[in-house]
Every structure is written in structure tokens, then in C-alpha cells.
Amino acid sequence: MSKPRQRTSRRSTRKTSDAVEILDAVLGNDPKARAAADKAYDDAVIAMMIYQARTRARMTQKQLADLIDSDQAVISRLEDANYRGHSLTMLRKIARALGKRLDIRFVDAA
């Protein structure tokens, strides 16, 4: 990606910081910003879900990767708010590794 790294804290160097910006836009009232954000919203939410689930379990990307026979670089991609290729397969593996299960359903649109 092209986003310059920030220097203030460890957390702010993560790609998920993009997701936070997106959510700011979504929760705000600027129609343009909101429209732009909507496109990437779903994927950003998934990225944040994974990040939150992992960090709450107090695991590093490498630890989680090892649990699911994957690689640290793969987890990093999945937590990248701009990544568009999340699969059920990976989400299920991650859920299982974290002692959770993946709940999926169609709900009426707001």
C-alpha cells in the first residue's frame, strides 16, 4: 500500500488504522466521504474483526499464523483494511484457533 507510516505509536503503524479512518467517515455526516467509505466498509470491518479477535486473545500474528498453518504475512494481509479477498475458509480457521465459531447469516438490509 502507499500510506505513509506514522510515528506516534506502535498501534498507529498498523494498516487497520485505515479502517478507523473509514469508520470515522461512515459515522460522520459528510455524504461524499460516506459514499466512498461504503465501498470498502465491509472488508474493513472484517479486517478489524480479525485484528480484535487476535489481540484480545493476546496473540501475535505469527502465533495465530502457526495455529492455522499459515504465515505471519498472510495474517497481516487479512488485517489490512484495504484487503479485499477475505474467504470463509480463513475466517473459520481463525475462529477455531481462537476458540470461537463463525456465525454467518443473511439479515434484512437496514
Next chain:
Amino acid sequence: MSKPRQRTSRRSTRKTSDAVEILDAVLGNDPKARAAADKAYDDAVIAMMIYQARTRARMTQKQLADLIDSDQAVISRLEDANYRGHSLTMLRKIARALGKRLDIRFVDAA
């Protein structure tokens, strides 16, 4: 797949009938059948979700396929209880086409 076609009714010719058999096993008490069913359970549930959402919307596979710029054969595969490759991308497209949204979350395992 190798399952022989049944001759009793239209519904019974669908691959989703496999999912019904799986659910029978899961809901039953036979430990062996249940263990065997568990492997394919998640995918079968997704297949049924898609089938139910589509038929409740009174659409044919072709109609749904057209809505998401896909093909009838693709929808058929997604509704096949033995299919293992469901993606978030497709589920989202289908949800949107049916006026729904996809709700995904990690929940504590039972």
C-alpha cells in the same frame, strides 16, 4: 457428484437434499453419523442458506445469477451441499441481490 438422482419429486432432485440428510444426522443422536456430518456441516448450512434465501424470494437460479452478473451453473454449485468453496464475495453479492446484508461475527464456541 455421484449421488443418484431420485424420482419422487422435483425438490428431491436438488443437491441440497444432501444437506437435509446431514442435518438429520446432526440433529439425531448417533455419534458416528454426527461426527461424520460435522466435517461438512458448515458448508452445507451455507448452501441451504443460499437456497432458502433464493427460493423465499421466488427466484430461479438463472434470475439470481443474472442479478449478480454470474451464471446459473455457479448458483447451482453454491447450493450444492458438498461444495466447499463459498466466498464472502459471492455471499455478499447474493445478499445484496436479495435485499439483505451479510452478517458475520465470531461467537464463543458452544
Next chain:
DNA sequence: TGACTGTATGACTATTTTGTCATATGCTCA
């Protein structure tokens, strides 16, 4: 029976997602 509609399946190609590895950056702490 024959036409027509809906679904399943096979084969093959195209696209997308993962695996893998190398490496850069940022942070912490001695």
C-alpha cells in the same frame, strides 16, 4: 409424446486468494 422450464454436472479457462520468502520499518529495552 414433445416443448419448455429449472437444475445439475463436466470440462476448461480466467481470476482471486494463499503460500512463501525476503526485507523494511517501528518499537522496546538493555
Next chain:
DNA sequence: TGAGCATATGACAAAATAGTCATACAGTCA
């Protein structure tokens, strides 16, 4: 500062998923 850990990124190959088309099978109905 230097070592070490955690994360991000790029590049490329491998594997998985979707697209496409042809066709078979089932059921319905005139």
C-alpha cells in the same frame, strides 16, 4: 546505539474459486 521482536510490504508461484459453455436430467403441461 544495537539487538530483538512485531508488523507491513513486495514479488512470485501454487492452489482454490468463479466464469463460461455445452449438455443431461426432471418435472410440468398442452
